[in-house]
Amino acid sequence: MKVVLQNLTKTFPSRNKKAGRDVVAVDDFSFEIPDGKLVGLLGPSGCGKSTTLFMICGLLKPTEGRIFFGEEDVTNLPPENRGVGVVFQNYALYPHLTVKQNIIFPLQNLKGADKLSKAEMANRANEAAKLVQIEDLLDRRPSELSGGQQQRVAIARAIVKMPRVLLLDEPLSNLDARLRMQTREEIRRIQRETGITTVFVTHDQEEAMSISDQIVVMEKGKVQQIGKPQEVYDNPSNLFVAKFLGTPPINVFDGTIKAGKLYIGEANVLDVSDISDQEVYVGIRPEGFILQENGPLCCTLTGVDVMGRDISVVSTHPNAVNVSIRSIIDAENRVDLQNSTVRFGLKPRKVLLFEKKREMRIINGKK
Numbered sequence: 620m621k622v623v624l625q626n627l628t629k630t631f632p633s634r635n636k637k638a639g640r641d642v643v644a645v646d647d648f649s650f651e652i653p654d655g656k657l658v659g660l661l662g663p664s665g666c667g668k669s670t671t672l673f674m675i676c677g678l679l680k681p682t683e684g685r686i687f688f689g690e691e692d693v694t695n696l697p698p699e700n701r702g703v704g705v706v707f708q709n710y711a712l713y714p715h716l717t718v719k720q721n722i723i724f725p726l727q728n729l730k731g732a733d734k735l736s737k738a739e740m741a742n743r744a745n746e747a748a749k750l751v752q753i754e755d756l757l758d759r760r761p762s763e764l765s766g767g768q769q770q771r772v773a774i775a776r777a778i779v780k781m782p783r784v785l786l787l788d789e790p791l792s793n794l795d796a797r798l799r800m801q802t803r804e805e806i807r808r809i810q811r812e813t814g815i816t817t818v819f820v821t822h823d824q825e826e827a828m829s830i831s832d833q834i835v836v837m838e839k840g841k842v843q844q845i846g847k848p849q850e851v852y853d854n855p856s857n858l859f860v861a862k863f864l865g866t867p868p869i870n871v872f873d874g875t876i877k878a879g880k881l882y883i884g885e886a887n888v889l890d891v892s893d894i895s896d897q898e899v900y901v902g903i904r905p906e907g908f909i910l911q912e913n914g915p916l917c918c919t920l921t922g923v924d925v926m927g928r929d930i931s932v933v934s935t936h937p938n939a940v941n942v943s944i945r946s947i948i949d950a951e952n953r954v955d956l957q958n959s960t961v962r963f964g965l966k967p968r969k970v971l972l973f974e975k976k977r978e979m980r981i982i983n984g985k986k
Contacts (some may be wrong), residue, residue: 620688620702620783620816622652622675627684629670644670646840648684652833657810657817659827659848662837663863668820669788671837675818676703676786688783699728701784704777704815708789710769712761712776719744719757722775729780747775750809767798774806778813785810785817791826803830824864828852836860853968858900858978861971867905867931867947869971871940874901881972884938888915888965891972894981900940900973905931907969908946910954914962918944923954930954934961 627648630641645667652658660668673679675686677698686694693701704725712721722744726735735743748754751771761769770790777785787806791799807830810817821827827834828848836843836851836859844856855861861869875882877896881889888901908916910932918934921943932946932954946963954961972981 621654622784622816622818623685623687624648624650624652624671624675625685625687627671627674627686628682629667629674629679630682643840645674645681648840648842650835650842650845652816652818655814655816656832657807657819657830659831659834660818660820660837661822661824661827661834661863662843663822665839666837667840668822668837672786672788672818672820675784676705677701702782703784703786704780704782705786706770706773706777706788706790708792710761710773710793712769712772714761716760717757718748718753718759718761718764718772721761721772722747722757722779725776725780743779744775747779750778750812751775751805765798766794767802770794770802771805774809778809778815781813782815785813785815787817787819789821790819791821791823799826806830825866828864836863838863854980854982855971856980858902858973858980861902861973861980865904867945868941869902869904870944870946872901872903872936873938873940874899874972876972881970883916883936886915886917889967889970894972898975899981900975900978902971902973903965904969904971905945905947907966908932908948909964909966910946910948910952911962911964914964916963916965918961918963920954920956920958920961923956925950932961 627645629645630643633640633642648671660671662668670679674681677696685692723740726740726743729735748757751774753768753771756768791802794802803826819831831848834848834851835845838859844851844860852864872883875898876891876894879890879892880887881891883901918936920934922933924931928950929947930950932948934944936944974981
């Protein structure tokens, strides 16, 4: 089911009546979610991603704009008539019901031609439980399950009536790191097997990038960039997107372009033809550093973190915006901790330039 958001805006009345300004949670959001794809809404807390999801499912009504499921305008349609399945952050399971009863519950509310017999409901519940691999837990109650198992029950309950659209609101935030990774892989598998159009809301960029067909990066109610995860990571449209995506985060320096040369401090670190002389922000991805004995970028060494196959060199530089610079290099390299400095060359494709005033990306002289 294709989902189209057309100039979607949501404002809330200000709590400060004297100020008189409404709070704009979502500002003129337009986007088409392709049929059968998984799209991640990504951004920091308060950016409007959950508000967008609640408007899609009908829990909130847009102040302006329209919502279409396929060719059907569902903007004013109540949630129960939209054919959506929703999984919330807190699971929202009924504690007095068994797993099977929790999964069946949405089917009991079907009416008319959609109404199912008890045998059909039981069969649907068993199929949904098998899909999320909890078929041996059907007689337990939520209190007898782990957090990951409860999340699977919530997903099974959401997909049991085969919704047109599946909406996931930060479904993994209550899980530990290992379980979070496992569950997000399961969500991706389930989405591919069912082919249900899915919207996944998260503030965790690693989650969004690992399972989404497309990501939508939001900040302060506005869409900052839309695209495939790797494309957005490699080619962020502005400094906010560049800083938000990536673990460890991108390293940012104050830089200067003079006569086709990029300088960080006094060091000429890169040739940058076709870009006019100006002050810039220089973003360098952690994997963009090359350990070189005579490299142009000289940093003050503060430590080395061993990460298995890679090591993270921690350093500082007077022109760095970040408190610490993190450079990811192969563990086969050896860093002499007795030295007070460390020198790097740079990989040109991992160096991103942004104009100072608007913080927009500069590419080959274009902003």
